[in-house]
Each structure stands twice: as C-alpha cells, then as structure tokens.
Amino acid sequence: MASTIVDNIYLVNAPAGSGKTTTIKAMILHHTVENPADNILCITYTNRAADELKKDTKNPRVYYSTIHSFLHNFISIYFSHPEVLELYFEVYGDDIKRRIANLEGNLSVETSNQKYIDKFGTLNYENIQQNLKSLYYNELQFNSLYYGGLSHDDLITFAKNVLERFPVVKRRLTQKFQLIFLDEYQDSSATVLKMFYEAVYGTSTKLYFLGDKMQQIYKNYDGTFEEELSILNKSIALKTNHRSIPQVLDILNKLYNNELFKQEPSPQNMDLVPSHLPRVLVCDDITKSLDIEKAKYPEALLLFLLNQKRFDSIGAGNLYRKLSKMEKYSYIQQSSALDVLIDQTNENPDPLIKLLFAVNKIAEYYINANLGSIVQVLKKNPKMFDKAACVVYQHEDKRRLKINLDLILDLYNDDNDFDIKSIISILKATGLAKLDFIDAILDSEEYSSVLEVEISEFKALANYLKIPNVSTQHGVKGESHKTVFFIAEDSNSTPVVHMYRFFKLWSYTDISLNSFKSFYYEYVKWINATIHYLGFKLSDINKTLHGQHQDYLVAKIKELIENFKDNMIFKELCGKSYFDYLSKPNVTTAKGCFKESQVYGALCAYRLFYVGCSRAKRNLTIFIDKSKIDSYAVQLFKKFREVGFEVEN
Numbered sequence: 133m134a135s136t137i138v139d140n141i142y143l144v145n146a147p148a149g150s151g152k153t154t155t156i157k158a159m160i161l162h163h164t165v166e167n168p169a170d171n172i173l174c175i176t177y178t179n180r181a182a183d184e185l186k187k188d189t190k191n192p193r194v195y196y197s198t199i200h201s202f203l204h205n206f207i208s209i210y211f212s213h214p215e216v217l218e219l220y221f222e223v224y225g226d227d228i229k230r231r232i233a234n235l236e237g238n239l240s241v242e243t244s245n246q247k248y249i250d251k252f253g254t255l256n257y258e259n260i261q262q263n264l265k266s267l268y269y270n271e272l273q274f275n276s277l278y279y280g281g282l283s284h285d286d287l288i289t290f291a292k293n294v295l296e297r298f299p300v301v302k303r304r305l306t307q308k309f310q311l312i313f314l315d316e317y318q319d320s321s322a323t324v325l326k327m328f329y330e331a332v333y334g335t336s337t338k339l340y341f342l343g344d345k346m347q348q349i350y351k352n353y354d355g356t357f358e359e360e361l362s363i364l365n366k367s368i369a370l371k372t373n374h375r376s377i378p379q380v381l382d383i384l385n386k387l388y389n390n391e392l393f394k395q396e397p398s399p400q401n402m403d404l405v406p407s408h409l410p411r412v413l414v415c416d417d418i419t420k421s422l423d424i425e426k427a428k429y430p431e432a433l434l435l436f437l438l439n440q441k442r443f444d445s446i447g448a449g450n451l452y453r454k455l456s457k458m459e460k461y462s463y464i465q466q467s468s469a470l471d472v473l474i475d476q477t478n479e480n481p482d483p484l485i486k487l488l489f490a491v492n493k494i495a496e497y498y499i500n501a502n503l504g505s506i507v508q509v510l511k512k513n514p515k516m517f518d519k520a521a522c523v524v525y526q527h528e529d530k531r532r533l534k535i536n537l538d539l540i541l542d543l544y545n546d547d548n549d550f551d552i553k554s555i556i557s558i559l560k561a562t563g564l565a566k567l568d569f570i571d572a573i574l575d576s577e578e579y580s581s582v583l584e585v586e587i588s589e590f591k592a593l594a595n596y597l598k599i600p601n602v603s604t605q606h607g608v609k610g611e612s613h614k615t616v617f618f619i620a621e622d623s624n625s626t627p628v629v630h631m632y633r634f635f636k637l638w639s640y641t642d643i644s645l646n647s648f649k650s651f652y653y654e655y656v657k658w659i660n661a662t663i664h665y666l667g668f669k670l671s672d673i674n675k676t677l678h679g680q681h682q683d684y685l686v687a688k689i690k691e692l693i694e695n696f697k698d699n700m701i702f703k704e705l706c707g708k709s710y711f712d713y714l715s716k717p718n719v720t721t722a723k724g725c726f727k728e729s730q731v732y733g734a735l736c737a738y739r740l741f742y743v744g745c746s747r748a749k750r751n752l753t754i755f756i757d758k759s760k761i762d763s764y765a766v767q768l769f770k771k772f773r774e775v776g777f778e779v780e781n
C-alpha cells in the first residue's frame with residue numbers, strides 16, 4: 133500500500149461538537165453556488181440524519197440518503213442484467229447448492245425447499261437459474277437465495293461485487309457525483325468505506341469521510357480499513373468545540389484523553405454560566421432522584437441506555453413493548469417500533485399509530501373549536517377517513533360531524549382508561565374512519581396485543597413528543613441539549629454495555645480510545661484464532677469437548693496471559709476469568725474465557741458515556757447506582773473529581 137496522501141479523499145475525524153455536520157452543510161452550500169451543475173451525494177447513517185440535513189439545503193442536485201437506500205437506487209437498475217445475475221450465481225451459487233442439498237436436515241430449510249417445489253414444480257440449481265429473472269432487496273436479515281432477495285448486509289456486499297466486476301458501474305458513481313460525503317464514517321462497515329474509496333480514488337470527484345471514532349456505537353466496522361484511513365487527506369482539522377461550555381468541554385477532553393483531539397472552547401461559550409457544575413449524583417434509588425431532578429430541570433434531556441426504559445419513563449412502556457414484539461418490527465426493516473412511535477407525519481408506515489396520531493391531532497383542534505383544521509386532517513388522510521365525513525357544506529354536515537367527534541373524543545379524553553381497541557371500534561361505529569382500513573387493523577392477529585394497551589399510554593407518548601426530552605444514549609448522536617441527565621446502566625443483551633465495569637476500569641487505569649481499541653482488536657484476534665482451532669465457541673463447550681481440549685486451553689491461556697501481562701485493560705476486564713480457569717479447569721470456568729463481550733461491553737460503555745456527556749451544552753448530571761460501585765467507590769469519586777465533576781454522595 134502506498135504511503136502517499138490521497139489528495140481527493142478526505143478524512144475529517146473530529147470530536148463531538150466540533151462542527152462536522154455544520155461543515156457538511158456549509159460545504160454543500162458553497163459547492164452548489166460555485167458549481168451549480170454538479171451533483172452532490174450525502175450519505176448519512178440514519179433517515180433521521182438525512183432529513184435533518186435536507187431541511188436546510190433543498191436543492192435537487194443534492195442527494196441525501198442512507199447507504200441502503202442509495203445503493204438500492206444505484207444498483208437496482210442492473211438487477212435483471214444477465215451479467216449481474218451471472219455474478220449473483222457466482223457469489224451465492226455454493227450457498228444455494230448447500231441449501232438445496234440440506235445435508236443437515238434443517239427443518240426450516242426443508243419447508244422452504246418444499247415451498248419452492250410447490251410453486252415451481254421442482255427444485256434444482258439449474259431450475260433456480262432459469263426461474264430467477266431479477267434480484268431485489270428484501271430488507272431482511274437473511275437472503276432469499278432462491279428468489280434473488282438480497283438481505284440488509286448482502287445488499288452492501290453484493291453492490292461492492294458489482295462495482296468491482298463492472299468498472300462502468302463504478303465510473304457511473306463518480307461521473308454522476310462530483311462531491312460525496314459519508315457522514316458518521318465510524319459506524320459504516322469497511323466494505324462501504326472501501327467501495328467508495330476505490331470508486332473515487334484517482335478521479336476528480338472529492339470524497340469526505342466525516343465522523344468521530346469515539347462515537348462508534350454500532351459494530352459494523354471490523355478494523356480493516358485502517359491502512360487506507362492512514363493515507364487519506366487530513367488537512368481539515370476541526371479544533372474548536374462549538375457546543376459545550378468550557379467546564380463540560382474540559383471533561384470531554386479528559387475522557388477522550390488524546391492530545392491530538394483536544395478541543396478549544398468557542399468564544400461564544402466562554403462566559404456562559406451553567407445552573408450547576410457538571411456533577412455526579414450517587415443514588416440509592418435512581419428513579420426517585422430522577423423525579424426530584426426532573427422537577428427542578430423540566431427541560432433536561434434524559435439519556436437512558438435502552439429504548440424500553442426510555443418509553444417506560446414517559447409512561448408508554450407497554451405500547452413500545454407490544455409494538456416491538458410485532459413481527460414486522462422484529463427484523464432490520466426500514467422502520468422499527470421506535471421509528472413509528474415518533475413519526476407524526478403522514479409518511480408513518482404503521483396504520484394504527486398513524487391513525488392514533490390523527491385522532492390526537494383532532495382532539496387538540498377540537499379543544500380550540502377549530503373545525504376547519506379537523507376537516508383538513510380528515511381530508512389529508514383519504515385512506516383512513518371516509519370522504520363523505522369530510523364534507524361540511526351545510527349546517528347539517530357540521531352537526532353530524534360534531535356528534536361523531538363527541539362520541540370519539542369523549543372516550544379518548546375520558547379519565548377512565550380504555551384500551552386502544554375501544555377508540556378504534558368507536559371510530560368504526562361512527563363511520564368516520566373507513567371500514568376496510570379499520571377492519572384490517574382489528575382483524576390482524578399481529579395488532580391484537582397492541583390493541584389491548586391503554587389509550588393513556590398513547591396520550592403520554594403524544595404529550596412527550598411535544599417536548600421530546602428522553603432519548604437513548606446511542607440514539608442521540610448529533611444532538612445538542614442545554615441540560616443532560618445521563619443515567620448509568622448496564623445491559624447484557626443487545627446492545628451489550630457494561631457501564632459499571634467501564635467505570636471501575638476507568639477509575640484505576642489511564643485509558644484512551646486508542647489504547648482500548650487496539651487492545652480490543654488484538655484480543656479479538658486471540659479469540660478468533662482459538663475458536664478457529666477448536667471449531668466451536670467457548671460458550672458451547674461441554675464436558676466431552678473440555679476433556680479433549682483441556683491441554684490446549686491451558687497452554688493457550690498461559691500464552692495469552694504472558695502476552696498481555698503488562699496490559700492493565702486485560703488485567704482489569706479479563707484477568708480473573710483466566711486465572712479462575714487455570715486454578716480450576718472445568719466447563720464452567722472455561723465458558724468465562726475468550727469472551728468478546730467482556731471487553732466490548734466496557735468499550736461500548738466508554739463511547740456511550742462520551743456521546744452522552746458530549747450532548748450537554750451547559751448542565752450535565754450523571755446518575756449512578758450506589759449499590760453497583762461498592763468495591764471501588766472511593767477510587768471512582770477521585771477519578772470523577774479529577775476530570776471535573778462534583779460528586780454528590
């Protein structure tokens with residue numbers, strides 16, 4: 133790999149609040165003025181981020197998109213080309229043949245094979261090749277191999293294959309776009325980064341990767357783009373923090389713990405006075421302390437780890453729980469339960485939630501006797517509401533509409549709680565809503581448990597959305613808030629976050645992202661090599677396997693301990709498990725070894741803690757659970773004070 137700088141591909145890796153998003157907006161504006169005929173592509177991590185950027189720059193030559201929508205749009209035009217279908221069979225042929233043979237006798241594969249036979253009469257490789265006329269993006273976690281359905285991940289890997297195989301497609305990318313931004317690059321997979329890098333390298337298009345390694349929250353990046361990153365053009369350095377007051381920024385700099393990324397406070401934030409200094413509240417009962425502090429700072433943004441807790445805290449926990457259990461929200465789809473619960477626009481893809489938002493809007497207009505706006509809501513949703521109900525030419529029409537609205541809203545506003553189904557049923561009974569629309573919801577088995585949720589939960593949600601001041605620690609990237617409450621929590625399932633193990637590590641060790649990350653990647657290599665040799669994960673070990681591999685494990689673990697003997701992170705996060713195994717080698721102690729989450733959970737916590745703290749413009753409070761820091765409280769308080777927090781114990 134050449135070590136010269138790649139001129140036209142930039143890496144802007146800069147800490148939170150340094151103005152990356154603002155820089156993108158400014159560069160787009162500048163470029164569109166200077167080069168009005170150019171096309172610009174801006175890839176963001178979420179639809180929400182794309183919408184946010186779009187708001188300020190409405191120019192048809194600027195395309196904002198998530199990577200999946202973009203790739204889908206860009207390559208789907210080739211999905212029925214014979215050469216692309218040939219490539220598909222080259223890439224997935226072996227998987228398809230394995231699935232047809234189903235040597236393991238997998239039941240679900242057998243069922244899907246039978247389904248294919250029922251549909252096409254026979255199932256063999258040639259017959260699949262003949263039947264498959266076009267590929268498509270299935271938006272699922274798994275490929276629909278026989279039908280050409282590319283999954284969420286494979287849309288990306290296959291797109292890369294297409295670009296590599298057909299230079300003309302690759303060239304089309306740079307011929308079309310003269311300027312490309314890839315925001316939040318740290319959360320993109322190396323495949324995506326390489327794809328853009330290879331397409332733009334040596335062309336006149338300019339490509340900018342923007343992001344912050346410290347804010348890498350998703351596990352997409354596997355560390356295999358480091359060499360290329362090292363030779364990118366890094367001439368744009370963003371050294372000023374425009375978001376936080378100096379007291380908060382000081383904490384962020386110390387958390388980042390890397391002179392290269394140290395930020396200066398911006399002049400306009402220098403003299404701002406916070407309501408309190410950054411503080412840590414050590415709580416016997418976090419919920420109680422939160423209630424007290426919420427009353428003092430009603431505008432505070434509450435950062436929870438899990439969406440479930442976030443919705444619990446606003447009084448819509450059941451609604452979120454039931455909705456996220458629906459099949460359509462259980463996979464990586466375009467929309468999640470979270471997306472539909474916060475989308476009050478007409479584009480909300482969930483019919484029930486969209487209908488409830490409309491009812492809520494109608495209820496608000498009704499209080500102000502704003503019949504005109506109510507009719508507008510009805511008219512704007514011709515799929516949901518009956519056209520005849522929206523006609524209010526005569527006094528009689530108005531009277532009829534009012535009677536219907538009274539029936540619905542009396543129930544909606546009743547203090548005695550009813551379930552959502554009651555509201556839906558009354559909408560049906562009044563004839564205001566369309567019968568087929570309502571029946572599709574009422575008859576759907578999927579919605580039955582959501583319909584049992586009390587309407588007060590939905591009202592709490594609608595109320596909360598007026599001032600959305602509760603979020604998750606990973607969902608809040610890119611935002612700024614005057615007052616932030618960060619609630620320290622652990623999670624052992626997705627996302628795996630070990631906040632308290634991180635706090636312990638941090639209080640005893642001088643960590644930086646670089647030291648932590650390089651240890652993590654090196655440790656993962658050891659884990660992978662061990663799993664590769666054994667042929668199974670340590671979590672699957674049993675007595676027989678342990679008997680067969682004990683000697684290997686003991687030797688490997690001794691080697692591992694020797695290798696990391698001076699590494700404090702290893703000692704703190706993993707050491708005990710390995711010493712436990714060596715002193716008592718058995719199945720139970722073996723299961724504690726070579727576990728990636730042991731390190732990843734704390735690394736993820738480090739980043740989330742940084743992301744959470746960095747949202748605060750002025751006031752920052754950390755809520756920690758006293759019972760979880762027993763063994764290292766003194767050390768932790770010392771560390772918190774050293775970096776600039778006041779500790780209220």
Ligand SMILES: Nc1ncnc2c1ncn2[C@@H]1O[C@H](COP(=O)(O)OP(=O)(O)OP(=O)(O)O)[C@@H](O)[C@H]1O
Nearest residue numbers: 147148149150151152153154155374375609610612
């Ligand atoms: N040059 C500037 N002058 C004044 N304010 C700025 C400037 N650049 C950014 N800001 C403000 O600072 C805040 C942070 O900026 P921005 O969101 O662009 O940073 P970022 O690097 O994208 O942050 P993060 O990585 O945390 O998402 C925003 O409120 C923005 O309006």
